[in-house]
Amino acid sequence: MTATEDLGHPLGGKPGPEPIYSLSGVDKEYSRGSVAVTAITGISLEIGAGEMISLEGPSGSGKSTLLLLLGALDRPSRGSILYNGMELASVSEGELTRIRRNEIGFVFQQFNLIPTLSAAENVEIAAQAGRGAQASSRARDLLEMVGLGNRGDHLPSRLSGGEQQRVAIARALMNGPKVIIADEPTGNLDSASAATVMDLLSKLNAESGVTVIIATHDRDVASRCPRRIRLRDGRIQPDAEE
Ligand SMILES: Nc1ncnc2c1ncn2[C@@H]1O[C@H](COP(=O)(O)OP(=O)(O)OP(=O)(O)O)[C@@H](O)[C@H]1O
Numbered sequence: 001m002t003a004t005e006d007l008g009h010p011l012g013g014k015p016g017p018e019p020i021y022s023l024s025g026v027d028k029e030y031s032r033g034s035v036a037v038t039a040i041t042g043i044s045l046e047i048g049a050g051e052m053i054s055l056e057g058p059s060g061s062g063k064s065t066l067l068l069l070l071g072a073l074d075r076p077s078r079g080s081i082l083y084n085g086m087e088l089a090s091v092s093e094g095e096l097t098r099i100r101r102n103e104i105g106f107v108f109q110q111f112n113l114i115p116t117l118s119a120a121e122n123v124e125i126a127a128q129a130g131r132g133a134q135a136s137s138r139a140r141d142l143l144e145m146v147g148l149g150n151r152g153d154h155l156p157s158r159l160s161g162g163e164q165q166r167v168a169i170a171r172a173l174m175n176g177p178k179v180i181i182a183d184e185p186t187g188n189l190d191s192a193s194a195a196t197v198m199d200l201l202s203k204l205n206a207e208s209g210v211t212v213i214i215a216t217h218d219r220d221v222a223s224r225c226p227r228r229i230r231l232r233d234g235r236i237q238p239d240a241e242e
């Protein structure tokens, strides 16, 4: 350890995790006809690699907007979003595509499985390298990991909501993401299935160090995240961050 690093931790505490995201002064506006709608504004935030965070807030407070920006699915109107030191506001479209394909796994409220493909095929088609024996075997392993090793051949319509969401999580893991971004992942689930999905996300976070960011209206879900961020009218509520 260098002298400078020592100075950084005078109390001998462990260094915090490296930030995987560093946001500063981020705004996102949408135009609705001729009117500009501010979805989020003045967001400054650091997220450490390996954190598990909930984003709470009323409908329209900007949770999904923030997740889209973190997921490199959209760019901010103003401000800076550093992802692993890369400025997402200005990297090329090609680089954004690479990041969201290889480094970020998405999970949505509607599980978005392809109804005509089996559970295993739904996972396999996410493979960046394309389908094939290797992808197929990894898909089976991932289904095993999410507790669905014996459901690989089932069509989504033959799976419960909680099972479908676990298939969606397996799919999100196909390319070994650093980050899982989940928008209301338990919004369509009963509380027992929601708890199973949260068990799985917590385990991935704890055992694989995947950074997990979850937008949710469900306090039980949020309370399972070590860090909770609350949005209101597109801003972070400073008091409520725990
Ligand atoms: N594509 C869009 N075009 C125009 N306005 C948008 C668009 N997406 C979001 N908005 C607006 O931005 C604001 C924030 O929306 P956002 O979807 O981020 O909220 P949310 O917190 O995810 O809400 P919910 O809990 O209902 O999912 C809202 O006023 C919304 O109407």
Ligand SMILES: [Mg+2]
Binding pocket: 063, 064, 065, 183, 215
């Ligand atoms: Mg939303």
